Amino acid sequence: MTILTKENLKEELRQRVRESYAVELEDASADELFFTLGSLVKAIYNDNWRETWKNYLKEEQKQSYYFSIEFLPGKMLKSNLLNLGLLDLVRDTLSDLDVDLDDLADVEKDMALGNGGLGRLASCFMDSIASSGLPGNGNGIRYDYGLFKQQFVDGHQVELPDEWLNNGNVWEIRRPSKAVNVHFAGDVYLKENENGQLKPVAENEIILRAVPYDTGMVGYQNGIVNTMRLWSVEIPASEEGKYKSIEERRVYEDLTAVLYPDDSNERGRMTRLIQEYFFVSAGVQSIVRYFQKLNKPWSALSEKVAIHINDTHPALCIPELMRILIDENDVTWEQAWDITVKVMSYTNHTILAEALEKWPVYLMKQIVPRMYQIIEEIDRRYVESMRGIHPEDLIQRTRIIQGDQVHMANLSIIGSHSTNGVAKLHSDLLKSVVLHDFYVIYPDRFNNKTNGIAQRRWSQLANEPLSNVLDESIGQTWRKDSSDLKLLMNYQNDEKVLEKLAQAKHQKKEELAEYIQETTGITVSPNAIFDVQIKRLHAYKRQLLNLMHILKLYFDLKDNPELDIHPRVFIFGAKAAPSYTYAKAIIKTINEVANMINNDASIQDKIKIVFLPNYNVSLAERIIPAADVSEQISLASKEASGTSNMKLMLNGAVTVATLDGANVEIRDAVGDENICIFGLTEEEVYAYYENHEYYSKQIYDENPVIRRVVDSFVDGTIPNIGYEGREIYDSLIRYNDEYFLLRDFDDYCRAQERIDTTYKDQALWRKISLVNIANAGRFSSDDTVRLYAEDIWQIEPIFAHTEKEGTSNVFNSF
Known part of the structure; x- marks a missing residue:
């Protein structure tokens, strides 16, 4: 291990630019310098990444796996340099070469893996988990285009593809040896095997290959590098013959193209459900594969693995773990359910009832038939277990399958040992209003973990x-x-x-x-x-x-x-x-x-x-x-x-x-x-809901200032709007101002x-x-993840050997 100095950093950059681009360092473009520096930075932390994983295996550390349909890491060059303790050294070295580090950072594309707070929180947690020395990993989808690139044309939002991967992603490592198959659709029925056990048989199913791309999550100057694993879809070689045209292939290859496909149509809803099961199944399979290396009994799974469901998108983790245990490993239903509940935990991110995910029964039967069968049995057993303990109407309100809908939040709560909100007020409202029925049944499962941010x-x-x-x-x-x-x-x-x-x-x-x-x-x-x-x-x-x-x-x-x-x-x-x-x-x-x-x-x-x-x-x-x-x-x-x-x-x-x-x-x-x-306070809002005494038209009629503002949306005051102004006006007056803007104005x-x-x-x-x-x-995600680790995941920090030796300015062997 050599101390990293300006001189050997320059030499390493010079050599890598020659090897990769056949130019001299002084002639390299900003893009070429960025990718060269990025590959060098990755090489510096790769030893720590490998050692971190070896330590987890050696110590048989319990690990947490944070399942999120969104991650929003932001640019990683300067973040990785900061966490490695190399930011000032690299900036000064580049300055000697008349290169501005910020110019290179501008070359990097934001990873288009999320939309807003949900994805950014997941990424703050990844940073903090590693920086706190905790054994924790991310699991998500490697979107080709993410949400969309927003432009304004004549004031309108226009959605364009966010082609963030066009020049590749210097931080990721493709690991085809860790790929797994994910099964969709087809006809699934139970058939007795030679041992008298009922086992599922699938016919006419679709099989897709989930290939992981791993990105190192570098801890803050502590030698820890955890993993964010993102899954990309491919057609397995065994299935190539099924697709007779490029168009048929594209239908499946595009499954990991965009975040949140438009679910206002049937095709979009199908794609969304396939996406959710795809990354859940791939992730849970890889976790079970790791656990089996430990040669422990299944009863020890919850002692080595914690799976966290970030909002309801990964709720299928619950039936998928059940499937692997009972279908593939002959674990009894009762033991599998006990293990699953102990392994799973769930964060609720919304108070809005319409945002609590639900799937039509017919769609689940069509897309993930085995998942639906298992959910159906979970639901049946839940109802049976609650009868005689709780009133029938409470049981019916909390069951997973209601009418023709599968309620994913209900599945997440019933199938896990912890449900947390993300701010004190939010958690209190979950218990008192939104999920009150579940709080009556499972009071000990509810807790609060106020969100935090990666303040670095x-x-x-x-x-x-x-x-x-x-x-x-x-x-x-x-x-x-x-x-x-x-x-x-x-x-x-x-x-x-x-x-x-x-x-x-x-x-x-x-x-x-x-x-x-x-x-x-x-x-x-x-x-x-x-x-x-x-x-x-x-x-x-x-x-x-x-x-x-x-x-x-x-x-x-x-x-x-x-x-x-x-x-x-x-x-x-x-x-x-x-x-x-x-x-x-x-x-x-x-x-x-x-x-x-x-x-x-x-x-x-x-x-x-x-x-x-x-x-x-x-x-x-x-x-x-x-x-x-x-x-x-x-x-x-x-x-x-x-x-x-x-x-x-x-x-x-x-x-x-x-x-x-x-x-x-x-x-x-x-x-x-x-x-x-x-x-308004939350109590005043709910009072309006209960007494139905909010009349926005009355406020509009009695307040000339409000009337002038609201009228401006439809009276021609604001140029170049038509139906948009009418839609806003109607929401405030005709539809009684759902979010009380006039009351708070x-x-x-x-x-x-x-x-x-x-x-x-x-x-x-x-x-x-x-x-x-x-x-x-007090709003640091470092503190937040420590509370998750102690109260929910039961994982403990592990300190890398490099922390004792110091990680600043070290040049690991390449």
Whole structure:
């Protein structure tokens, strides 16, 4: 093992560029240098990756497997360099060669493996599991195109393929030797074998090959490298003859092409279900294969393996493990069920009833017939086991198969030993409202694990100017233990530190303003308030409420151009699901309001709107450090947690929020005076649901300000919208404003006035910003995964030998 220096790093880069591209280092393009550096970085951590796996085997460590249909890792070059302790060395070495590390990082494509919070949380967990020295792995799908690449054409969202794999993925290793077959469709029936056992027989089934691509998850300077395993579909050689045309092959080869196929049609629903079973079956098969290497009895499976179901998409883990145990290994149903429940755990990510996944019985019978048979038996036995213990109506409400629907959340709860929510309020609502029936039956299974974020990425990588100020003020221990951010509270009256924090913020605002100018042509001032709402476009997240306030502000300025408000730039980032026409109508309307306001000289640039297309991790890393205001304005009781709220808080933004999701815990952390709370509480929302006394038309009729804003969607005020404005108007008036925007509007406007007033008092604003940064440490995903490890997975850290020797600046043998 050789110490890595500038000299041998340059030499290694030079040699690899020659071997790979037949050019000299000085003549290599940014793309060639990126892939060369990436392969070198991977070579550096490969020894640790191999040793980590060998240690797990040697120690027979219990391992957790995090099944998620989404992962959203973001770019990995700088993250891996940071975690290896090589970021500064590599940056300085490249600088000697007149190469900017950031230029190489720009070459890297975001892995298009997720959409929003669900996928980003999974990736934060992968980072934190490795950084905490925990034996944990990810399991998902290697999408060819991911969700989609968003562009705006005439203000409309247009979905294009996100061809992130066109030039390959330097971080992954294809492992065909670990491939498994996954069986779909056909006719499945039970037949007695020579031992008198009933065993399934399948005829006319479809067999697909699941090939794993592994990516190393590098722990923060501790020598641990875990694995994120993503599955890609191929046609097995034995099945080649079944496909008579390229088109027939493509039907199956495209199964891992896109995330969330449009489920508004039958083909899309079928593809979605096949995707879910594909990565579940492949993952569970590979886990069982690993377990069998240990030569342990099946009763020990839960002592060595924990499988976590991240939302309901991987719920088929439960019947799939049952299938492997009873069909392939002759385990009795009773023992297999006991093992399965002990192995499985489930995170619920939604309060919205419509988001709790359900599948039609006919579709499951058609696509995954053996899964349906097993689910049917689980359901039958569940009902039988509960009779005489609980009332019949409670049993019927909680069973898995109800009418012609299979309820995947019910399967996830019944088939696992733990169900957790992701914020205290969310978990409380699961127990008291959404999953109350299950809480009555299984009170001990319910728990809370408030989400967290990988603060290394969202501070050390995304905001180096802020990180440098923290180092100078409180030392560097916060980089490993985010709870040490609390030390910053000692400086809330230190003018020098407050000024440095403000300068760091201004630097990031200047960078974002330059990016906005380059990408959109819109000129914004870094001296304005940067007011940010970045999240999936959904009605309950209430981007529309934000827009309504902007319109109100615009009308105020039109009435009084000299109105004393601090200039503000409203920044949006959001994708709408392709079939979600209402969300796409809101996007179109925001863009048209932006055109109207940004081109109106009479308001003297006091407000501007920027909707940045194709929101992803890399764009978030630009926006979040520059944000002054964090919009967390979902209707109370609808957002499970939120994590953009935590990222923005960490970077010193002041939160405007309802008491929803983790906003409640942020309020508790910073105090009422350092957050801007408005709107209905969760209790008030549910009171409206119970008494049916909400009438949006009455508010509209009685409030001239609201009436003017709402009418603007249909009276021609906003150019170039037609049905979009009518759809919005109807949602608010004709369909009684499902998410209570009109009820919260006045209070929201008052909250925004408080933001304006407070920002004008820069001494006060800077203190509030500092308090938010100082208290963000409690929302670290390092802490969250440790709680999962202790309370749910029962896994323990293992410390690599390289931790004792030190991992910074070591050059492992290639």
